[in-house]
Amino acid sequence: MIFRTGPVRATATNRSRKELICASLNGRRHPARPDQGDRAIPRSTRESRDRPRAAADPDEGERLSASATAGTLLGNPSFRDFQQQLAAAGVRVFDPAPLLMQRKAAGNNAPQFLEADTHWRPEAMEFVAQQLAASLNLPPAEGARAPQVSRTEITGRGDIARMLKLPEEQQTYPAQKVNIWQVTMGDNLWRPSRDADVLLLGDSFANIFSLAALGWGESAGLAEHLSDALGGRPLDAILRNSDAAFATREMLANELARGRDRLAGKKLLIWQFAARELAFGNWKLLDLKLGTPAPARFFTLAAGETVEVTGTVEAVGSVPRPGSVPYQDHITAVHLTEMAIPGRAESESLQSIVYLWSMRDNVWTPAARLRPGERITLRLRPWAEVAPQYEQINRSEIDDPELQLEEPVWGEYVK
Numbered sequence: 001m002i003f004r005t006g007p008v009r010a011t012a013t014n015r016s017r018k019e020l021i022c023a024s025l026n027g028r029r030h031p032a033r034p035d036q037g038d039r040a041i042p043r044s045t046r047e048s049r050d051r052p053r054a055a056a057d058p059d060e061g062e063r064l065s066a067s068a069t070a071g072t073l074l075g076n077p078s079f080r081d082f083q084q085q086l087a088a089a090g091v092r093v094f095d096p097a098p099l100l101m102q103r104k105a106a107g108n109n110a111p112q113f114l115e116a117d118t119h120w121r122p123e124a125m126e127f128v129a130q131q132l133a134a135s136l137n138l139p140p141a142e143g144a145r146a147p148q149v150s151r152t153e154i155t156g157r158g159d160i161a162r163m164l165k166l167p168e169e170q171q172t173y174p175a176q177k178v179n180i181w182q183v184t185m186g187d188n189l190w191r192p193s194r195d196a197d198v199l200l201l202g203d204s205f206a207n208i209f210s211l212a213a214l215g216w217g218e219s220a221g222l223a224e225h226l227s228d229a230l231g232g233r234p235l236d237a238i239l240r241n242s243d244a245a246f247a248t249r250e251m252l253a254n255e256l257a258r259g260r261d262r263l264a265g266k267k268l269l270i271w272q273f274a275a276r277e278l279a280f281g282n283w284k285l286l287d288l289k290l291g292t293p294a295p296a297r298f299f300t301l302a303a304g305e306t307v308e309v310t311g312t313v314e315a316v317g318s319v320p321r322p323g324s325v326p327y328q329d330h331i332t333a334v335h336l337t338e339m340a341i342p343g344r345a346e347s348e349s350l351q352s353i354v355y356l357w358s359m360r361d362n363v364w365t366p367a368a369r370l371r372p373g374e375r376i377t378l379r380l381r382p383w384a385e386v387a388p389q390y391e392q393i394n395r396s397e398i399d400d401p402e403l404q405l406e407e408p409v410w411g412e413y414v415k
Contacts, residue, residue: 001094001132001272002086062111071105073097076279094135096128097275103127114216116173117158118326119208122180122216126225133229136268141197141233148184149228153177156215159326162362180209180217183224190224191388196234197265200226201252202272203244204326210239211392213329222272236266241327241394244273245281253286257405259293291405298406299339299352301382308414310377311336311352315403316370317396322362330359331395332367334411335403336378353403354411355383355395366413378411386410 075097083093100112103124112124120128154177161173183190192200200206200223208214210221223237240247248271255262263269273281301307317332332355339350356367356378370376390410397404 001096001270002091062113071101073101079278082278094132095275096131099131100124100128114156114158114178115176116161117156117176117208117216118160119158119205119216122178122209122220125205125209125222126181129222129225130229132226132270136230138198138230138233138268140231144230144232144234145185146232147190147224147228148186149181150184152180152182152217152220154180154217159214162328163323163326165323178216180220181225182217182220183228184219189219190227192223192237193234194236194262195265196236197267198233198270199236199238199263199266199268200270200272201248202237202239202270203248203274203277204241205274206237206272207239207241207392211241213393214241214327236262238262239392241392242325243282245277245283246286249286249288253288254404256288257291258407259291261290263288263290299341299350299409300407301380301409303382303385306379306381307341308377308379309336309339309341309352310375311339311350313370313372313374313376314351315372315398315400316367317358317398319358319364319368319396320394322359322364325394327394328359328362329357329393331355331390331393332358333396333398333403333408334367334370335398335400336376352380353398353406353408354378354380355390355408356411356413358396377414379414380409380411383408383410 079095083095086093100120104110104112111121113120155175156178157173157175164173166172185191202222204214206222208221209216210218210224212218223235223239227233227235238248238251240251252262299309314335314337316334319332320330334354334356335351336354337349337351339352341350344350357365358368359365
């Protein structure tokens, strides 16, 4: 991860350096209060209870090269130079891999990753959040409240197993049970705060125990546990599965371009991404420039408003084939034109950008088969009302930068 401290401003010159910030992971849990239930369980006890047993071959399933030496890291020889260049630019980099290797060795070579999934185990993720919190060494946040943390057992089948499309009764890759530690604030699940002075950009490694659609529980991911490790400090978060080299930057850039200053009041920006993105990611340059809100050209809805419309499909975002990606759910954008809305004259030539479910549980929805020219009827509601639930789901936009700046709405097929 990468991070930069100090006021974060959106300017055209931020594009190459200040726009992106990564973070680290090294910390200790603040003392438990006796009234916090599972919180009062000592960290060492919680970890030992959750620690997986070592396999007969300790590195079985976690060694990526048959020629690699056990206990050593496989790394690109240019990585050190990359870190030095970022440091010279004032960007701090934290690589949790050495810490995870130390943790693995200290735990009798217990695995740090899920058995049939490309992501880390919950206790490895928590450890990294702890290490990051200590590395950041932030002063206490004013008004911060310590969250509650409670243990929940989750049974899941990993993304690798799902992509193999094996029969349900197969036992080659059986479902795996893990313990997650769910973070709550009072009676509510932990949620990011846009008013926080720390912004986290993250991918599926941040989402894996946070987004229920991934199958490993919710409200127990990297953002939640980083907030917890920072003493309950509020965090803002923009998370998206896949395409970590650009997806969350693009989301932030689009929001700024619409005149919404998501960086206002931010003192620290943390950018978490999988190291593989350095080799395979799309590192396109994006301007983080604060724009001026443009007059609405597209049909939008007021808070709490819903409307039934019929329109013509002008364009559709791409949709992955079921089983071809590690995620079971997907949302696509649809450019809807020639919209007929009760109470509106058709001469108004209304249009809208609509987000629709295109894949659920690895099954295409009708939206996945939409083609330009089709007439469809949808029930629309403001995207802002569902964004807290759906923003993190893998999504495809219309391949048109102008359309990506329009305010979207959420749509559902009218049965």
